[in-house]
Amino acid sequence: MIHDLPYLVKWRLLFSGEADGATNMAVDEAILRAVAAGLVPPTLRCYGWRPPCLSLGRGQPASEVLVEVCEQDGVDLVRRPTGGRAILHADELTYSVVAPQWEPRVKGGVLASYRRLSQGLLAGLERLGVPHLRADARYAHRDPAALSAVCFQVPSDYEITVGGRKLVGSAQMRAAGVVLQHGAIPLRGDIARIARYLRGAPSPRRIRERATTVAEALGREVTWEEAAQALVAGFAQALRLELESGELTDEERAWAEELRANKYAHPHWTFRL
Secondary structure: OOOOOOOOEEEEEEEEEEEOHHHHHHHHHHHHHHHHOOOOOOEEEEEEEOOOEEEEOOOOOHHHEOHHHHHHHOOEEEEOOOOOOEEEEOOEEEEEEEEEOOOOOOOOOHHHHHHHHHHHHHHHHHHHOOOOEEOOOOOOOOOHHHOOOEHHHOOOOOOOEEOOEEOOEEEEEEEOOEEEEEEEEEOOOOHHHHHHHEOOOOOHHHHHHHEOOHHHHHOOOOOHHHHHHHHHHHHHHHHOEEEEEOOOOHHHHHHHHHHHHHHHOOHHHHOOO
């Protein structure tokens, strides 16, 4: 637990269920707008994806994607508003945190906020019983040759690892005085499936050596609901939060519809690079 946080504070909690990639990214940005406007409190959101979706980082070239293979397999494609590399969202729990930059849990630079929020992720995974967790590593000297189109190939600073293998992939953006961080927690399945959809991806064997899932780390499968409840409890414990269940406001729903149609579902955004 981080001991320098102030008193217990109230955040909103959203369980959004499953949606397509464009909708999920539009909702996250709509929440950012609402927090920036002071319409809603800081928000922790848990959600899933249907159909499976390949998401690209904001600055990642779309030329790295084998679009025809995605279409053949019924895999959606979206570009995130955050940085990082590609993630295949399937059989996972995804979280997002949206809070003003002055909020002590995200205050400071990107690394400082990553480190604080990692404590919530760590506490949630510990509640599930995941062993050998680590969230305090720095990777300033990682080999540039190890980087690839795949997010889960190499951990970033303060991301969660299990026995040195990446378990959580997170990315962040800042706009209008607000921090948005979202991340993927693979629950089950083959972590190397993503290699099928990217040009120049590492071999599946190499990806499996460097990344893992909750089921593999635990030796048993957990449901989305079990993982989400553990994550929520972990955030509440580690970050001193009172999480109050809520819904999207009418303004957020309208913004999400607009953002989905005009940005995240539009080829001009998806294929802009």
